[in-house]
Structures are given as C-alpha cells and as structure tokens.
Amino acid sequence: MSPAPRHGRGRYDVIVVGAGLSGSLVAKELGDKGWRVLVLEAGTGTLDSWPGHLDALDTFHGALAKVPNSPYRPNAAAPSPDVLDLTGLPSGGYRAHGYFVQQGPLPYATDYLRARGGTVLHWLGLTPRMHPEDFRTRRTYGYGRDWPLGYDDLEPHYRAAERALGVAGNAAEQAAAIGLPFPDGYVYPMHEIPRSYVDDVFAARLDGATVREAPGAPDTTLRVVGTPHARNSTPDRRYDAGRGYRPAGAAGLPNYGERCVGNASCVPICPVQAKYTPLKTQAAWDRRRVRLLTHAVVSRVLADGNGRALGVEYQEYEDPAAPVATTRTAEADVVVLAAHAVENARLLLVSRLAGRSDQVGRNLMDHPVLLGWGLAGHPVGPFRGPASTAGLESFRTGPARRERAPFRI
Known part of the structure; x- marks a missing residue:
C-alpha cells in the first residue's frame, strides 16, 4: 500500500501507532467496518517491495553476525535496540552502547525492530495456544492470580487469529497430546508443517519414555508433538466447514509467500x-479506509485536560541516514498504541498519560530460555526445515505445576 500523499492531514476515526502485528490487525478490522484509519510507522517500508526484500536478503547474507535485526538496515531516525548493543565486561557486568540507555544490574538483552511490519518480520513463527490451566492457577494450584477470563472465552478469538495468520497445524494432535479443547471437527487453516528428521530421531527414542522430576513424584510420559506454525504449507480443504482456506490477498490483492521449503533462517x-508477517495483513487492508504513513515517529499523544486522546504529534523525516524531521500533528477520536511494549510505555510516560497506577514502564516480561546441546550417535541433519517444528509439551500441565512453572522443550 502506498503511503502517498505524505502528511496525515484531516481528522480520522482512529490513529494506530505502529505497523506491526497488532497495529496491522487492528487497522484491518476497523477499516473493514468502515472506520477511517491512519497508521503511523516510525520506520521505513523495509520489505514493502520485492527489491526491498532482496536487499534485506543480501544484507543478511553479508552480515558477520546473523542476529535478528541483521537483514534490516540501520535507521538513525528510528533506531532499534539490538542484541549486539551489549558487551560483557571482564570484571563482570556489561556495557550498553545502543539505542537503550541501560544502567541497572539486569539489561534488556534482546531486540525489536522499528520498521513496517515490526518485530514480526523476524519472529520464529510458532503459534501454540495457551492451556486452560494457564488461566486459573490460583484455583487449580493455589498460587498466582486467575485471569478474569478463561480459555473458553478466548477460544473463538484463537480461531480468528489462526485464520488471520494462516496457521498450519494438527488440531487433533494438539487435543490428544496437550489437552487443548477445540470445537468438533476443527482443523487449522493449513496442514501441519512436516516434522524434521531430527524430530523423528527424538520421537523414536523418547515417545512413551517416562521421567520423574523428584523422588515420589508421578511419572511424566514423553511424546514429541508437532507445533502449530504461522507459515504457509498446503491449505486444508476441510477448513471452515469444507470451504477451505484462502490466504490473505487471494481476492485480487498481492499474495505474499510460497510454501515453506525449509530454509531454516526463519529468524531473521x-x-x-x-x-x-504483517505485510500479508496489510495487503488485505481496505485502501479506501486505511492509510499508512511511514517515516513518522510519534513523539507525543495529544490529550485534553481529562486525559482523553485527541490525536498525536509526530516527527516526519525523509532520509533515515540524516534524521532531519518536521513536526506534524494528526487528529482522531481514538489512538491505539501498537508500537511494542517499550515504545508504548515511553509514549505514555512522555505524554503524561495513564500514570495513576505508577505501573507504566514496569513489569516488563520476556521469554526466559535455557539452551542445551547434545551429541547424537549419528548425523541428524540439523537446520533442515524451519528452526523448530516440534517439542515436548508434557511439562506444561499436571500436578508438578504446584512446585514449578510450566515449560516446554
């Protein structure tokens, strides 16, 4: 979708800050309902054309460190944090020298991307559902806080998300192996991604084996289970009561993407x-209703004396290498912040909004991950296929959750 003309003049029903996953889906839903939507994106349209995609591939191939942001050219006007911004010190601790000013004992050691499409340009693409137990840990295990809604409340929205993202998976396997409830006859939009050879090797050795986490604890039976993916495989003709699945863009709009052929560089x-990626959703935007403006760094949410949003102030720039910007404003009845957890909090703080709880900018959560390596008895051909196609899900549920957090392998 072309961002021209440049300025966000006029009044809109909604301004969406950020053209990533959430912002793109919100803009599509509202545009389809007839709302006038302006999407402001701080970054450039990195992959909004085939030459742009090829340039990103060339940049990735030429990068010495294949980190998540490596395919995407730096943008001085809208910089992104990078995993390479942190350097460990011989005496302990670290030094931060990137977009973030970090002085605490525990740095934010990951990244996100400020560009059209957002961080989902370099996500892994796995789309597992949460388990019903996850919503009621207080009632079930006596700790934490129960959610104000449950799995059944979210289940229709899971299906809507799986349709929007074009998820490939095996619902019957998810129900049998993990205990996820699905409506009768439900199948994912696309057939599951085939398991890799290394997954089959693990399954041959582990399926049916039992482990005991502590003396006296019940046995846990292991089983290698396929993981749902938001990537193209073969559309399932059984989907949607036999109507099948039509990927985004099938109605005369650009249809991004071939079937997965196992390049193994899902990240980045x-x-x-x-x-x-959100570019697929953007291809299906109603262009009469949804307007995108890249190179637009929102600097402040405008509000009246009661804290009600009136619009935004943003900095419009031309050259990412020389960030000379012009200050502009755009007006709307509603402002949606969809610019990443850190950027959303920053905007609220500089706008002096949502401060009554003193929780804005606190309690940031990330994926805790522990990596392990093993030596196989014969060549298993790792990195043939997507970076992850299956896992051990047995530790997500069950009585052991009284003693530890759930996890998957």
Missing part, C-alpha cells in the same frame, strides 16, 4: 516469504 528472514 524467510527467503521465500512463507512465514506470516
């Missing part, structure tokens, strides 16, 4: 565009 870029 899929060469054949099989993995879902």
